[in-house]
Amino acid sequence: MRRAHLLGLGFLSPALVIIVMLFLVPVLLTVMFSFTNMSTATGISGGAYEINSASLRKLADAGAQESFLDALGQEAFVVDDAGITAVAAAYGEQFANEIGSQMLGERFTSRRDLERAFRKLKSRPRSTRDIKKAADLFKRSVLNVRFETADGLVGAVTGNGIAMTPDQQELLTRTIYTGWSWTTDNFALMTQIPYIWRVAGNTVMYVVLTLSVSVGLGLFLAITTFYLPSLPAASFRAIWFLPRILPNVIFVLMWKWLAWDTGFISSFLANFGVAPRNWMLDTDIHAWVFIVLINGMVGASLGMILFGSAIKAIPQPMLYASEVDGASRWQQIRYIILPQLRWPIMFICAYSTLSLMTSFEYILLSTDGGPGGATEVWSLMAFHTALDNYAGNLQYGLGAAMALVLVIVGILASLVYLRIFNFNDLVAKPRIEQ
Amino acid sequence: MRISIENFTKSFGDTTVIEDMSLEIGDGEMLALLGPSGCGKSTTLFAICGIHRMNAGRLLFGDADVTEVSSQKRNVGVVFQNYALYPHMNVYENIAFPLKVRKESRAEIDRKVQEIAGLVHIGELLRRRPMQLSGGQQQRVALARALIRKPDILLLDEPLANLDAKLRLEMRSEIRRIQLATGITAVLVTHDQVEAMSMCDRIALMDKGRIVQLSTPKDMYENPSSDFVAGFLGNPPIAFLEGAAANGGFRLANSQVTLPVPSGIDMPGEGAPMRFGVRPEFFQPDNPLKVSGKVSFVETQGREELYDVTLENGAVLRSIQSQSAGFRLGEEVSWGIAQDRILAFGPDGNRL
Numbered sequence: 001m002r003r004a005h006l007l008g009l010g011f012l013s014p015a016l017v018i019i020v021m022l023f024l025v026p027v028l029l030t031v032m033f034s035f036t037n038m039s040t041a042t043g044i045s046g047g048a049y050e051i052n053s054a055s056l057r058k059l060a061d062a063g064a065q066e067s068f069l070d071a072l073g074q075e076a077f078v079v080d081d082a083g084i085t086a087v088a089a090a091y092g093e094q095f096a097n098e099i100g101s102q103m104l105g106e107r108f109t110s111r112r113d114l115e116r117a118f119r120k121l122k123s124r125p126r127s128t129r130d131i132k133k134a135a136d137l138f139k140r141s142v143l144n145v146r147f148e149t150a151d152g153l154v155g156a157v158t159g160n161g162i163a164m165t166p167d168q169q170e171l172l173t174r175t176i177y178t179g180w181s182w183t184t185d186n187f188a189l190m191t192q193i194p195y196i197w198r199v200a201g202n203t204v205m206y207v208v209l210t211l212s213v214s215v216g217l218g219l220f221l222a223i224t225t226f227y228l229p230s231l232p233a234a235s236f237r238a239i240w241f242l243p244r245i246l247p248n249v250i251f252v253l254m255w256k257w258l259a260w261d262t263g264f265i266s267s268f269l270a271n272f273g274v275a276p277r278n279w280m281l282d283t284d285i286h287a288w289v290f291i292v293l294i295n296g297m298v299g300a301s302l303g304m305i306l307f308g309s310a311i312k313a314i315p316q317p318m319l320y321a322s323e324v325d326g327a328s329r330w331q332q333i334r335y336i337i338l339p340q341l342r343w344p345i346m347f348i349c350a351y352s353t354l355s356l357m358t359s360f361e362y363i364l365l366s367t368d369g370g371p372g373g374a375t376e377v378w379s380l381m382a383f384h385t386a387l388d389n390y391a392g393n394l395q396y397g398l399g400a401a402m403a404l405v406l407v408i409v410g411i412l413a414s415l416v417y418l419r420i421f422n423f424n425d426l427v428a429k430p431r432i433e434q
Numbered sequence: 435m436r437i438s439i440e441n442f443t444k445s446f447g448d449t450t451v452i453e454d455m456s457l458e459i460g461d462g463e464m465l466a467l468l469g470p471s472g473c474g475k476s477t478t479l480f481a482i483c484g485i486h487r488m489n490a491g492r493l494l495f496g497d498a499d500v501t502e503v504s505s506q507k508r509n510v511g512v513v514f515q516n517y518a519l520y521p522h523m524n525v526y527e528n529i530a531f532p533l534k535v536r537k538e539s540r541a542e543i544d545r546k547v548q549e550i551a552g553l554v555h556i557g558e559l560l561r562r563r564p565m566q567l568s569g570g571q572q573q574r575v576a577l578a579r580a581l582i583r584k585p586d587i588l589l590l591d592e593p594l595a596n597l598d599a600k601l602r603l604e605m606r607s608e609i610r611r612i613q614l615a616t617g618i619t620a621v622l623v624t625h626d627q628v629e630a631m632s633m634c635d636r637i638a639l640m641d642k643g644r645i646v647q648l649s650t651p652k653d654m655y656e657n658p659s660s661d662f663v664a665g666f667l668g669n670p671p672i673a674f675l676e677g678a679a680a681n682g683g684f685r686l687a688n689s690q691v692t693l694p695v696p697s698g699i700d701m702p703g704e705g706a707p708m709r710f711g712v713r714p715e716f717f718q719p720d721n722p723l724k725v726s727g728k729v730s731f732v733e734t735q736g737r738e739e740l741y742d743v744t745l746e747n748g749a750v751l752r753s754i755q756s757q758s759a760g761f762r763l764g765e766e767v768s769w770g771i772a773q774d775r776i777l778a779f780g781p782d783g784n785r786l
Binding site: 321327336342 | 480483484485504505506507508509510511512514515516518519520521522523531532534535536579583
C-alpha cells in the first residue's frame with residue numbers, strides 16, 4: 001500500500017468512526033435486542049431468581065405440575081445448623097445440643113409436627129409459646145428469597161427437601177429468572193398480536209399514498225415552476241420548500257391548529273352552521289387525509305427541488321427542438337421532460353419508500369397512531385412497543401424485532417427497486433466524442 | 435416559401451441585440467446569415483422559428499403574417515448546433531417525433547421515416563440511440579427530423595460547427611444537395627465564411643445586429659461594401675495598407691511610397707486617411723505595380739504557399755502562390771499588386 005492510500009484512509013477514518021458508531025452499531029444492537037426478551041420487567045442488565053406468587057403463576061402457565069408447585073409454595077421446617085445456632089442463642093446450649101444430636105437433618109411439613117417432636121426433648125423450654133418460637137427458627141421457605149445464581153436457587157429448593165426432575169429444574173430456573181434471556185420467540189409473538197396485519201396494511205397504504213402525493217405534487221410543482229418566469233417561480237419554490245426547513249414540531253402544530261375544534265377549518269365552517277370538531281381525529285379517513293398530506297408536502301418539497309434541477313439540466317435546445325417539431329406543452333412534458341426525469345423519479349421513489357417505511361415522526365406528532373390505531377404504522381408500532389408503551393411495560397426485545405422486520409423489508413425493497421429501474425442501464429457508458 | 439422580415443427589433447432585458455432589421459428571402463433560396471459571434475444571427479434565426487418573440491416588427495411566411503404564431507404552428511424545421519436529438523429515443527423515434535405529436539397514423543409515419551431516412555442516407559441506423567452515432571450521423575438524423583413533416587422553411591444553426599474538417603466538407607455538399615432536392619427555403623446561420631459562400635445562394639453579412647451587406651457570395655467577395663466585409667470574407671484573409679490621399683494617389687503611412695489608385699473611385703480630400711485592401715491572389719511577382727519588402731512568414735498549404743511580406747514601413751501584405759515559387763524566409767522581394775483589383779476604403783471604412 002502506498003503512502004497516498006494510507007493518507008486517504010487517514011482522512012477517511014473520522015467518517016468510518018461515524019458510520020460505525022451511528023449506523024453499524026445501532027443496527028447490530030437492534031439485531032441483538034431482537035433476539036432477547038428484554039423489557040422494563042427484565043431490565044437490560046442482569047436478573048435474579050426468586051420464587052413468589054407471581055412467578056408461581058408463571059410456572060403454572062409454563063405447564064409445571066401442580067404437586068411441584070405445591071411443594072415449592074409450601075413452608076417446611078428443616079432442622080439444620082443455622083436453626084440450631086439460632087436456638088442456642090435464644091434458649092441455651094443445652095436445648096440446642098439436644099436438637100442437634102437427636103433431630104439434625106429431619107424435615108417437618110408443619111410446625112405442629114416439629115413442636116410435637118420438641119416436646120419429647122428433655123431440655124425443651126417450659127412454655128408452649130417458647131416452643132412455638134423455637135420451632136419458627138427452623139422455618140425454611142424458598143418463597144420470596146432472591147438468589148443471584150441458578151445454582152443457589154436449586155440448592156435452596158433441594159435443601160428444602162423438594163425433589164426435582166432435571167426437566168422441572170430446567171423449567172424452574174428458566175421461568176422464574178427476572179432478567180432478560182436470549183430467545184427467538186419475538187417473531188412468533190409478533191404474529192400473535194391481533195392488530196399486526198392491520199398495522200402492516202396501514203404501513204403499505206401510508207407509503208403508497210404518501211409517495212404518490214409527494215412524487216405527483218413534486219413533479220407538478222417542478223414542471224409548473226419551470227414554465228413560470230423566474231421570479232414568481234423562485235417565490236413559489238421558496239414557499240413550497242418551507243415544510244422541509246420548518247422544524248417538524250412546528251409544521252405539525254400548524255396542521256393541528258388548522259384541524260382543531262377551535263382551529264381554522266372549524267371556525268370557518270361554523271359560518272355555514274357546521275358543528276366544530278377535531279377534523280384530524282374525528283374519523284379514520286380524516287386522519288389518513290391529514291397524515292398523507294402532512295408527509296406528502298414534506299416529500300413534495302424535496303421532489304420539487306430535485307425534479308426542478310433535473311428539468312433545468314435538460315439542454316435548452318432540446319426543448320426548443322421539441323417546440324419547433326410541433327409538440328404542445330403537454331406533449332413536451334409527456335415525451336421530452338418526463339422520460340428524462342426517470343432517474344430522479346426513481347431516486348425519490350426508492351429513497352422515499354425506505355425513509356417513509358422507517359419514519360414515523362409526523363404521525364407521532366399529529367395523530368400518534370389514532371384514532372384507535374387507525375393510523376398506526378409499523379415503525380410507530382415498534383416505537384410504541386419498545387419505548388412508549390401505554391401499559392408501561394416497554395418491550396425492548398419485541399420492539400427491536402419489529403424494527404428488524406422493517407430493516408429486512410427495506411433491504412428487499414431496495415433490491416427490487418434496483419431491479420425494476422435497471423440501475424446499470426441508467427448510468428450510460430462514457431463515450432469519447434468522435 | 436418566401437420569408438419577409440420587416441423592421442425586426444429584439445432586445446433581451448436592457449440589451450438591444452437587433453434593431454430595425456429588414457430582410458427578404460426568396461422562395462427556394464438558401465440564405466446564409468454570416469457574422470462574428472454576438473452579431474445577432476442566431477437571434478434572427480430563433481425569431482424566424484418562433485422560439486424568440488419579436489419585440490417589434492413583422493414576420494411573413496409567403497403572404498401570411500406569422501409574427502404572433504407560436505413556434506409549434508409555424509411549420510419550420512430547425513437543425514440545432516448540437517443537433518438536440520432526444521437521447522431517450524432511438525433514431526426512428528427521433529425522426530418520427532414531429533409526426534407523432536401530430537398524431538399521424540403509424541403506417542404513414544413509417545412510410546415517411548423510411549423515405550426521409552433514404553434521402554439522408556441513414557436507413558440502416560434507425561434502431562440506434564443518438565449516443566451510439568458519430569457526429570456526422572447525428573447531423574443527418576437532425577436534418578431528417580427537421581425535414582420529415584415537409585416544413586415550409588429549413589433553419590440551420592451552425593450545423594457544421596461540431597464536425598471535424600473532413601466531415602464538414604462532406605456535410606456541406608450533402609446539406610446543399612438535400613436543400614436543392616427538396617426545393618425548400620433555407621436559412622443557414624454560420625460564422626464560417628467558407629460554409630456561407632459554398633452552400634448558399636446569397637449571404638447576409640451581419641455585424642452588431644445589422645446587416646452590413648446582402649448579396650451573392652461572388653459579388654460579396656469581389657465588391658465588399660466596407661473593410662469589415664472585405665476582412666470577413668476570404669481565406670487567407672485580405673491584407674490592409676494604411677495611408678492617406680496625396681496628389682490624387684495613395685501615400686503609404688510612414689513612407690514616401692505613393693501608389694496609384696484604381697480607376698473610377700471618388701477620392702477623398704487631400705490628406706484624408708484611406709485604406710487599401712489587397713487580396714493574397716492579387717499580390718504576385720508578375721504584376722506591374724511593384725512594392726518591395728522582405729518575406730517574413732512562409733506557410734506551406736500543400737498545393738499552395740502563403741507568404742507574408744513586410745514592407746519597409748512595417749505594413750504586411752499577403753501573397754498566395756503555387757508551390758513551385760519556393761521563396762524563403764527573409765528573402766528580399768519586389769512583387770506587384772493588380773491595380774484594378776485594389777479595394778479602396780475611405781476614412782469611415784466604406785468602399786470608395
